[in-house]
Amino acid sequence: MAAAGSGSFQDGRIASKRLMMLVALLLVSCCLGHGFGDEDHVEVEGIGSSCMESERRALLAIKSDMYDPDNWFSSWTGKDCCGWRGVACDNTTGHVTKLDLRYPDTYDVRDISDIMETMGGSKVNPSLQELKHLTYLDLSMNNFSHAPVPTMIASLVHLEYLNLSNAMFDGPIPPQFENLSNLHHLDLHGWYDDLHVDDLDWLSRIPSLKYLDMSYVDLSKATNWFYVINSISTLEVLHLIYVDLPYVPSRLPPFNLTAIATLDLSGNFIITSAMLSWLSNATSLENLFLSGCWSLTIESLQVALGALSNLKGLDLSDNSLEGEIREILNNVSSRGLKHLDLRSNQLSGDIPPGSLRDLEYLDLSGNSIVDVHILASLGNLTNLRHLELWGNSISGEIPPTVGKFVRLEYLDLSSNQLSGDIPPGSLRDLEYLDLSTNLIVDAHILASLGNLTNLRHLDLGGNSISGEIPPIVGDAVRLEYLYLSYNGIIGKIPQSMGNLSNLLELHLSGNKIVGWIPPSIGNLTNLVMLYLSSNNIVGCIPKTIGTLIHMKVLYLDDNQISGKIPETIGGLQNLQVLYLDNNFITGEIPATIGGLRNLLMLSLSNNLISGPIPETIGGLRNLQMLILKGAELPAWLQTQTQLTTLDLYGVGLSGNLPVWFSNFTRRLHRLNMSSNNLQGRLPSAPQLMLDLSNNSFIGPIPPSFVISTGLSLLSLSHNRINGSLPPSFVICNHFRSLTYLIIT
Ligand SMILES: *[C@@H]1O[C@H](CO)[C@@H](O)[C@H](O)[C@H]1NC(C)=O
Ligand SMILES: *[C@@H]1O[C@H](CO)[C@@H](O)[C@H](O)[C@H]1NC(C)=O
Ligand SMILES: *[C@@H]1O[C@H](CO)[C@@H](O)[C@H](O)[C@H]1NC(C)=O
Ligand SMILES: *[C@@H]1O[C@H](CO)[C@@H](O)[C@H](O)[C@H]1NC(C)=O
Ligand SMILES: *[C@@H]1O[C@H](CO)[C@@H](O)[C@H](O)[C@H]1NC(C)=O
Ligand SMILES: *[C@@H]1O[C@H](CO)[C@@H](O)[C@H](O)[C@H]1NC(C)=O
Ligand SMILES: *[C@@H]1O[C@H](CO)[C@@H](O)[C@H](O)[C@H]1NC(C)=O
Ligand SMILES: *[C@@H]1O[C@H](CO)[C@@H](O)[C@H](O)[C@H]1NC(C)=O
Ligand SMILES: *[C@@H]1O[C@H](CO)[C@@H](O)[C@H](O)[C@H]1NC(C)=O
Ligand SMILES: *[C@@H]1O[C@H](CO)[C@@H](O)[C@H](O)[C@H]1NC(C)=O
Ligand SMILES: *[C@@H]1O[C@H](CO)[C@@H](O)[C@H](O)[C@H]1NC(C)=O
Ligand SMILES: *[C@@H]1O[C@H](CO)[C@@H](O)[C@H](O)[C@H]1NC(C)=O
Numbered sequence: 001m002a003a004a005g006s007g008s009f010q011d012g013r014i015a016s017k018r019l020m021m022l023v024a025l026l027l028v029s030c031c032l033g034h035g036f037g038d039e040d041h042v043e044v045e046g047i048g049s050s051c052m053e054s055e056r057r058a059l060l061a062i063k064s065d066m067y068d069p070d071n072w073f074s075s076w077t078g079k080d081c082c083g084w085r086g087v088a089c090d091n092t093t094g095h096v097t098k099l100d101l102r103y104p105d106t107y108d109v110r111d112i113s114d115i116m117e118t119m120g121g122s123k124v125n126p127s128l129q130e131l132k133h134l135t136y137l138d139l140s141m142n143n144f145s146h147a148p149v150p151t152m153i154a155s156l157v158h159l160e161y162l163n164l165s166n167a168m169f170d171g172p173i174p175p176q177f178e179n180l181s182n183l184h185h186l187d188l189h190g191w192y193d194d195l196h197v198d199d200l201d202w203l204s205r206i207p208s209l210k211y212l213d214m215s216y217v218d219l220s221k222a223t224n225w226f227y228v229i230n231s232i233s234t235l236e237v238l239h240l241i242y243v244d245l246p247y248v249p250s251r252l253p254p255f256n257l258t259a260i261a262t263l264d265l266s267g268n269f270i271i272t273s274a275m276l277s278w279l280s281n282a283t284s285l286e287n288l289f290l291s292g293c294w295s296l297t298i299e300s301l302q303v304a305l306g307a308l309s310n311l312k313g314l315d316l317s318d319n320s321l322e323g324e325i326r327e328i329l330n331n332v333s334s335r336g337l338k339h340l341d342l343r344s345n346q347l348s349g350d351i352p353p354g355s356l357r358d359l360e361y362l363d364l365s366g367n368s369i370v371d372v373h374i375l376a377s378l379g380n381l382t383n384l385r386h387l388e389l390w391g392n393s394i395s396g397e398i399p400p401t402v403g404k405f406v407r408l409e410y411l412d413l414s415s416n417q418l419s420g421d422i423p424p425g426s427l428r429d430l431e432y433l434d435l436s437t438n439l440i441v442d443a444h445i446l447a448s449l450g451n452l453t454n455l456r457h458l459d460l461g462g463n464s465i466s467g468e469i470p471p472i473v474g475d476a477v478r479l480e481y482l483y484l485s486y487n488g489i490i491g492k493i494p495q496s497m498g499n500l501s502n503l504l505e506l507h508l509s510g511n512k513i514v515g516w517i518p519p520s521i522g523n524l525t526n527l528v529m530l531y532l533s534s535n536n537i538v539g540c541i542p543k544t545i546g547t548l549i550h551m552k553v554l555y556l557d558d559n560q561i562s563g564k565i566p567e568t569i570g571g572l573q574n575l576q577v578l579y580l581d582n583n584f585i586t587g588e589i590p591a592t593i594g595g596l597r598n599l600l601m602l603s604l605s606n607n608l609i610s611g612p613i614p615e616t617i618g619g620l621r622n623l624q625m626l627i628l629k630g631a632e633l634p635a636w637l638q639t640q641t642q643l644t645t646l647d648l649y650g651v652g653l654s655g656n657l658p659v660w661f662s663n664f665t666r667r668l669h670r671l672n673m674s675s676n677n678l679q680g681r682l683p684s685a686p687q688l689m690l691d692l693s694n695n696s697f698i699g700p701i702p703p704s705f706v707i708s709t710g711l712s713l714l715s716l717s718h719n720r721i722n723g724s725l726p727p728s729f730v731i732c733n734h735f736r737s738l739t740y741l742i743i744t
Contacts, residue, residue: 050094051081054130059087059096061127067120067143072104088136095133102163103141121145129155138163140187146170146194154179165189165213171196173217178202183209189239190216197221200228208234215241215264222246230256241289242267250274255281264289266315273300280307287313291341298323306331313339317363324349325364329356342367343388350377357381363388365412372396372418379404390414390434398422414438414459421445427452434459436483443467443489450475459483461507466490474499485531486510498523509533509555516540517556522547529553533579537561546571557603558582570595581605594619605647638664645670649691656680674715682721689713697721 059081063073075085081096082089088098103119122142129152137156140163149169153162154176162180165187173188173195180186183206188195196218203209209232219225219240226248229238233256245268252274260282265271271293277300279285285308290296296319305311305328314337316328325347334355344366350373356362359381364374369392378384379401385408395417403426405411411427412434419439427433431454435445440463449455450472456479466488474496481504489511497506498520505528513535521530522544528551537559545554546568554575561583570592572578576599585607594616596602600623617623618636623643637643638660646668653676662683665671670689678695693715700723701716 051079051089052094052096055096056081058127058130059084059099062099062101062125065123065125066101067103067122069120070104090133093133096131097133097158098136099131099134100136100138101142102138103143119143123147124150126152128152132156133158135159135182136161139167140165140189141167143168148172149174149195151176153177156180157182159183161185163187166191168194170194173197173214175199175202178205181206184234185209185211187211187213188217189213190218192216200225204228204231206232210234210259211237213237213239214243215239217243220244220246227253233258235260237262239264240268241265242292244268245270248272248275252278255279257282258284260285262287262289266291266293269294271295273297273303276300276304279304282308284310286310287339289313289315290319291315292318294319296321298327301328302331309333309336311337313337315339315341316345317341317343319345321345321347323347325367325369326350326352326355332356338383350374351381353377353380358383360384360407361386364392365389366391368392369394372399375399376401382406384408385429386410388412389416392416394418395439396420403427409454422448428454430455431478432457435463436460437462439463440465443470446470447472449473452476453478455479456502457481460487461485463487468492469494469497471496473497476500478502480504480526483507484511488512490514492516493518493521495520497521500524501526503527505529505531507531508535511535513537517542517545517561519544521545524548525550527551531555532559534558539563541566541569543568545569549573551575552598553577555579556583560584562586564588565590565593567592569593572596574598577601579603580607583607585609589614589617591616593617596620597622599623635660641667644668647672648676649674653678657683682716691715692719693717695719699723 056079059076063076066073072085075083081087082094086100087096089095090097120143122144124139124144124147128150134156135158137153137159138161144167146168148171149164151174154174157179159180160182162183162185166189168191171194186206186209197214198221200219200222201224212235223246225245229235230253235257236259238260241264245265247270250272255278261284263282263285266289271290272295280303288308288311296316298321301316311333314332321328322345325342326349328342329352332355334357336358337356338358339361340356340359341361341363343363347364347367348369350371357380360383362378362381362384365388369389372394374389374394376399378387382404384405387405387408387410390412393416397420398413398418400423403423405427407429408427409429410432411430412432414434414436417439418435419441421442421444428451430452433452433455434457436459440460443465445460445465446467447470449458453476455476458476458479458481461483464487465484468491469484469489471494473494477499479500480502482500483505485507486509489508491513492515493508493513495518498518501523503524504526506524507529509531510533513532515537516539517532517537519542521542525547527548530551530553533555538561540563541556541561543566545566549571551572552574554572554577557579558581562585564587565580565585567590569590573595575596578596578599578601581603587610589604589609591614593614597620599620602623613634615636618639621640621642623640635658644667649672653673656679665683672691673695674691675694678692678697680697681699682692682697682701691713694717697716697719699721701721
């Protein structure tokens with residue numbers, strides 16, 4: 001499985017969520033409480049620390065407009081505002097000088113829905129301008145709901161650090177920011193491209209700027225950008241990612257960025273060869289990011305790379321560069337480079353011997369490399385920690401030199417045509433290993449797991465591995481993600497699997513696994529997803545499964561599982577998806593199923609389930625999809641307000657539809673009741689996808705049978721429908737999205 005994203009240079013909110021950022025508490029020791037003539041100066045008893053009353057009130061007003069679901073502001077009580085979280089005061093004057101309101105975003109890997117979460121809106125309270133002595137202001141990562149960037153920030157003229165990144169502001173950056181002449185860090189990194197600057201002139205009046213990030217701010221009208229940036233000779237770090245830079249005529253001014261260390265112009269399409277030769281004078285440059293620039297050629301890059309002898313990081317990914325890797329590397333200084341990203345180009349060949357000795361991070365994924373020699377040519381890069389080569393066409397055996405990467409922590413060779421094995425006893429530091437979608441047949445690799453005690457992520461899916469999972473797998477105790485789906489794995493799931501107590505996801509679908517699900521599965525108390533579909537698993541679902549309270553997704557379909565559904569299943573309070581179809585499950589569905597309060601999808605079809613469907617299913621208010629077989633149309637369906645998909649294909653329903661049915665179907669997007677023996681009139685409210693074929697409905701299509709404009713499938717075939725079509729069928733415009741209309 002190829003990892004998406006762009007390595008360590010990913011930006012954006014989601015990427016930073018993944019870092020599980022924990023914002024450092026600003027524990028600031030404050031200050032001597034002797035009065036300085038301010039009337040509102042408050043002295044606090046005990047340890048000398050103080051806070052201006054007017055500033056304290058301003059802070060409380062600011063807090064009142066901030067979204068705070070997790071009570072991050074709980075320390076904001078009492079008189080001593082200098083001790084509040086995110087606040088710091090000058091220890092001689094007592095004024096508030098630092099305000100850090102960065103939203104303390106955390107990302108919980110267990111919570112797949114978290115990424116979709118919307119964050120409540122905040123507002124910038126006007127009292128902010130009373131904090132006149134601020135030198136540090138961070139409002140990043142909040143949701144200011146597309147409000148304009150507050151111009152009043154420009155009055156905080158002592159600011160040295162201003163961070164408004166990812167804060168969902170909208171509109172122009174106020175040119176009044178030119179008043180912030182003390183700034184040395186300015187981070188305006190946008191969120192989509194809601195922010196824009198039409199004239200960057202104001203920026204040239206901030207004389208000592210060292211750090212500037214305007215990524216994702218629309219600069220397409222700022223035609224003077226090049227001259228403005230070049231005039232700020234103090235700049236050390238410049239990020240202008242995806243800002244739609246306007247074209248610069250090739251007569252460029254003398255190079256003036258003598259302090260520049262990091263330059264990121266990724267995602268701009270106008271990086272000309274003139275600009276690259278101009279860059280040759282940036283001899284202080286350590287990190288150059290030109291990902292997704294598209295206009296680059298190897299020839300123009302060679303000139304710049306030949307001159308930049310201090311480079312430590314180089315990102316030329318996503319550029320459609322065509323040629324040999326060595327054409328680029330020959331001009332890169334052989335010492336010093338630690339980070340090289342050439343992902344998603346059309347490069348081939350290998351690494352020239354003796355080059356890149358200090359390399360720690362190498363990404364050559366998504367290129368046109370065919371020769372397995374590339375892996376041997378990397379043999380001397382003993383400092384390598386991170387290597388990605390997925391999505392090439394490398395064929396052959398994994399060479400033993402791979403074992404020389406003693407420091408390797410991350411290895412992704414997926415989606416190639418590799419065979420062979422990882423040399424035993426090597427790669428002890430490995431945390432992430434992805435060899436999926438290759439031609440590996442040997443199960444030895446699973447045996448070496450016992451030595452890979454640091455491994456957290458292992459993906460061997462989509463190979464042809466045909467052995468058994470050895471019990472030693474239980475020794476890889478750090479594993480969080482184990483993906484062995486779509487191989488030819490035989491044998492049983494070893495009992496020792498229950499020792500992998502850190503496991504979050506276990507994927508074993510599409511193999512030839514036999515035997516029972518080991519009861520020790522109940523020891524995997526952190527498990528969130530369990531995929532065992534399409535194997536030959538027999539026996540009962542173990543009772544211990546009920547202890548997996550974090551489980552969200554459980555696929556046991558397409559096996560030979562028998563016995564009753566254990567009552568303990570009701571313990572999976574977080575379960576959202578449960579597929580048990582195509583097994584030999586017998587008995588009644590336990591009433592405890594009503595405990596699965598978060599269930600969205602439930603599929604039980606093609607089993608030997610008997611008895612009534614428990615009414616407790618009626619309590620599952622989030623259910624969106626329900627696939628039952630061998631069931632009667634139960635009245636509790638009426639109470640399923642979230643249900644949008646209902647599949648009752650061939651479940652033996654007969655008779656007239658109940659009176660409540662038409663009203664009920666209004667909520668559905670997709671209804672399949674074909675191949676039953678339903679009689680009587682058609683229900684009156686067709687939905688987006690409706691299949692009522694193969695029944696015994698009679699009479700005309702009711703006039704109320706309005707075809708909605710979004711209709712994509714309507715099948716009424718094989719009934720006894722007669723009469724003329726209702727008027728709504730004749731207006732062709734209605735059928736724009738209709739793919740199938742079957743009325744016979
Ligand atoms: C004030 O803070 C600075 C730096 O944080 C420190 O060096 C200095 O000693 C402090 N002064 C007093 C009076 O606490
Ligand atoms: C931001 O807040 C507004 C309410 O002010 C809300 O409508 C919107 O969905 C939020 N956006 C995100 C991305 O959370
Ligand atoms: C600004 O805030 C963002 C998000 O909180 C952070 O990633 C970034 O490093 C900050 N910028 C600076 C210059 O500190
Ligand atoms: C910026 O500075 C000018 C001159 O000192 C002043 O007139 C103006 O009010 C300031 N603007 C803001 C928004 O503070
Ligand atoms: C170069 O930088 C200095 C400030 O250090 C500035 O005064 C000068 O105008 C800049 N030159 C150009 C050509 O922008
Ligand atoms: C680069 O530096 C060289 C030598 O210092 C100088 O001759 C040349 O004009 C500079 N080029 C630019 C574009 O500044
Ligand atoms: C780049 O490397 C090639 C091959 O080593 C060399 O011929 C060429 O002169 C170099 N170009 C520059 C601009 O350094
Ligand atoms: C590794 O380094 C040695 C000695 O510097 C050299 O002879 C050999 O060719 C290098 N191997 C590779 C694959 O670069
Ligand atoms: C584990 O490492 C030891 C020592 O290097 C080695 O002898 C053994 O073959 C390795 N076992 C496996 C299964 O790779
Ligand atoms: C691992 O699992 C096996 C079989 O379930 C068990 O006998 C053994 O004690 C476990 N080892 C550890 C370290 O928990
Ligand atoms: C693991 O599961 C087995 C079988 O359910 C049980 O006997 C054993 O005590 C469990 N071990 C741990 C460490 O929880
Ligand atoms: C139709 O369903 C809605 C929502 O479930 C309900 O409030 C309403 O009473 C029903 N109408 C009839 C006629 O049953």
